[in-house]
Amino acid sequence: MVPLNRHIVRLRRKSPVLLLALLAALLALWAQRRPASKLTHLRVVRVVDGDTIVLSDGRTVRYIGIDTPEQGQPYYDAARNFNRKLVAGKQVELEFDVERYDHYGRLLAYVFVRDSKGRRIFVNAEMVRNGFARTYTKPPNVRYAEMFVRLQEEARKNRRGLWSVYRPTRQPVVGNRNTRTFHRLTCPLAKRIRPHNRVRFRNAEAALQAGYHPCRECRP
Template sequence: MHKPKILAVLLVTLMLLAAGCAGRTPDTGQVPDTSGKGQKPPAQSQPVSPVEPGEEKGPAGLVAATVTRVVDGDTLVVRLKDRKSETVRLIGVNTPESTREVEPYGKEASAYTRSRLDGRRIWLERDVQERDHYGRILAYVWLEPPGGVNPAEDVIRSRMFNAELLLKGYAQVMTVPPNVKYADLFVQLQREAREKKRGLWGLEVKDREPYYIGNARSRKFHRPDCEYGRQTAPGNRVRFATREEALDAGYEPCNACKP
């Protein structure tokens, strides 16, 4: 009865070894993730990776793309090198609505982006978050590569389309942390456009309020009687004397009360 016992022990040992090997991937020694069947974790938890497989790496980690369709002033459909189609939302700016709802200057902003970008070769620079909740790529759109990771201000002004939209008054600043690489400059560009009454800043401002309420958390500002403004927690409340003061602080007008 000794031999079968030894054989059984050997068999069990071999099985355990086999199981141990199968449980690890050969290259990394890491236990494979079976929970998500190979799916990527949510974008927020991923480190910044400027280039995905199949994308063409441009200068300074930028991704080259060709614009195949302009959805509206701040949203594009592009084709990457592997012919993959992706929707891109420009970071840090917001153009007036021109699709579901038409806001003043929305059609103009959309037409301008189409005239500048449709069919054009562009380079995408990403910030901290790769995609938004809709799965769109978040990017700064370069018309020409900036030639470095921290480009000079004049380079940004002349080559980055997000900056161009602000300078010409086709867009307002919309700062969504943590994607804030150029946020301070964007506020400055918006201020210049406003002072020169360019684009949407030339529209007449009606119904001015004696003061406005800002929400330091959402970075939006409201009319005093807006219910969303009134819901602002006391600790996040910021009072502005004028809408210009709120805009220069980088706050975005509320979509509901449109201050």
């Protein structure tokens, strides 16, 4: 049997290493939690639509947490033009969340630019605040989800942009906890939601307030 004091000596000898390892782990954790964002040398060379841009290094960036109208939908042009006004030709600052890419290979980011007075503009938030985007909460990228819902409420109450033409249904709707989409009860997609992901709301407004976004098929 090894005497106890020798055990202690061994532990003491090891402890600086353990301490360093612990410190390194904590540092890594801290670095991960701290949003890494700084003004890059990258510029916006193309504004695809209200929530997608192309950078000077060729990468396509999809804004996190928001969704703007698709081609053919009301406010598609308005959203793209507003986005263009905010970012076209500018240097961008990118902040990332947990997932870096979507399944189309687009870089997912919170995008910041400077306006003519040097003020920092949070582009994703501005799109929502001005009624050109809906919130699109898709876990695990949810860092600013609550802020976006708050801004959407502000836009909706003031009937800004797309909210000026949107008439949410007063009928009960059903949401999908996983995708955060909500549907009319009659929507074929609603019937496919798995029981443990189903959540009922008394109407579309309640679903919007909970951060869910309306289905593009049934438009509740």
